[in-house]
Amino acid sequence: MRILGIETSCDETSAAVLIDGKKLHSNIIFSQVKEHRPFKGVVPEIASRRHVEEINSIIEKAMKPLTQVDGIAVTHGPGLVGSLLVGKMTAEALAWAWNVPLVGVNHLESHLFSPFLEDPRCSLPFVGLIASGGHTHIVVVDDFGKYRVLGGTRDDSAGESFDKVAALLGIGYPGGPEIDCRSEKGDFNAIKFPRPYLEGTWDFSFSGLKTAVLYYVRKNPNDLKNKQRVNDICASFQASVVEVLVKKTIKAAKQYEIKRICVGGGVSANRSLRKSFEMAGKLNKIKVHFPSLRLSTDNAAMVAFLGTEKIKRGHRASQLEVNPSLEIANW
Numbered sequence: 001m002r003i004l005g006i007e008t009s010c011d012e013t014s015a016a017v018l019i020d021g022k023k024l025h026s027n028i029i030f031s032q033v034k035e036h037r038p039f040k041g042v043v044p045e046i047a048s049r050r051h052v053e054e055i056n057s058i059i060e061k062a063m064k065p066l067t068q069v070d071g072i073a074v075t076h077g078p079g080l081v082g083s084l085l086v087g088k089m090t091a092e093a094l095a096w097a098w099n100v101p102l103v104g105v106n107h108l109e110s111h112l113f114s115p116f117l118e119d120p121r122c123s124l125p126f127v128g129l130i131a132s133g134g135h136t137h138i139v140v141v142d143d144f145g146k147y148r149v150l151g152g153t154r155d156d157s158a159g160e161s162f163d164k165v166a167a168l169l170g171i172g173y174p175g176g177p178e179i180d181c182r183s184e185k186g187d188f189n190a191i192k193f194p195r196p197y198l199e200g201t202w203d204f205s206f207s208g209l210k211t212a213v214l215y216y217v218r219k220n221p222n223d224l225k226n227k228q229r230v231n232d233i234c235a236s237f238q239a240s241v242v243e244v245l246v247k248k249t250i251k252a253a254k255q256y257e258i259k260r261i262c263v264g265g266g267v268s269a270n271r272s273l274r275k276s277f278e279m280a281g282k283l284n285k286i287k288v289h290f291p292s293l294r295l296s297t298d299n300a301a302m303v304a305f306l307g308t309e310k311i312k313r314g315h316r317a318s319q320l321e322v323n324p325s326l327e328i329a330n331w
């Protein structure tokens with residue numbers, strides 16, 4: 001079964017073809033990051049226009065040399081409404097023209113399963129951590145379509161906090177990769193930023209941590225002129241986010257007696273997060289899986305993967321409802 005996946009929820013236009021849920025025929029990703037960089041964030045108007053301009057050629061590239069697929073999966077939320085609409089309309093038109101089944105896929109669910117695409121050791125059940133630009137969620141995944149959402153973002157997501165802290169340090173956009181690189185050269189013990197654990201809940205809140213960095217910089221403006229000091233601030237901030245994400249996810253796996261964790265979403269590309277999870281996993285005899293770097297950030301391969309599972313189970317949609325704040329739900 002060949003499934004075409006389409007992803008346009010934010011600022012990546014992506015199309016992928018996945019064969020039999022296993023073999024990636026293609027995964028074409030066009031990133032608009034350069035166009036949003038001057039604004040230090042994604043401009044929804046620009047994003048949807050660029051999706052319209054790119055989507056057809058991206059799909060053509062992903063299909064080559066195929067002329068037909070057996071089904072289409074498209075992200076229908078959460079995300080930017082204008083961006084989502086471009087994917088939805090394209091997918092609906094193609095499914096109608098080719099007379100093949102169409103399914104809508106939840107962007108967060110596709111991040112949850114992203115490690116499954118390349119790592120054959122992944123299996124169910126697992127505890128999933130989604131750490132992306134818009135969300136931070138801990139989910140117990142009992143099966144495809146069977147979820148127990150333990151907690152989520154109360155304010156700034158993990159990725160958002162990386163982007164906002166990078167902006168206030170004046171070190172470029174998107175902030176995650178910048179802070180990741182600079183942290184490698186910094187001292188993570190240099191400044192003791194708070195660890196927002198929100199004890200007693202599985203929720204996350206990173207806005208207070210971001211404010212702590214802001215207050216620190218206001219009090220120590222000269223630090224911004226010193227490259228090493230900026231690296232130290234990055235490393236100290238990152239250490240707090242990583243510690244909270246790792247400790248809470250490991251705690252959830254222990255409490256729910258599940259020996260496997262899958263991490264997905266843009267922040268899963270973070271080197272320190274990967275190392276820290278690896279160590280904590282070994283210590284607690286819990287297997288931790290990550291997607292490859294290319295599948296950590298937004299891509300259509302993960303959409304095709306989940307779409308294959310839905311189509312196999314008989315899911316069909318003739319028209320899709322786009323939902324910018326779609327939540328994780330059972331199916």
Ligand code: KG4
Binds near residue numbers: 010266
């Ligand atoms: O999953 P994603 O591509 O898009 C959303 O669904 O939001 O995640 C994008 C987020 C951005 O906030 C970006 O700064 C963050 O992922 N990110 C990282 C790294 N690479 C991307 N954060 C920390 N370390 C990284 N290496």
Ligand code: ZN
Binds near residue numbers: 111132133265266
């Ligand atoms: Zn995403």
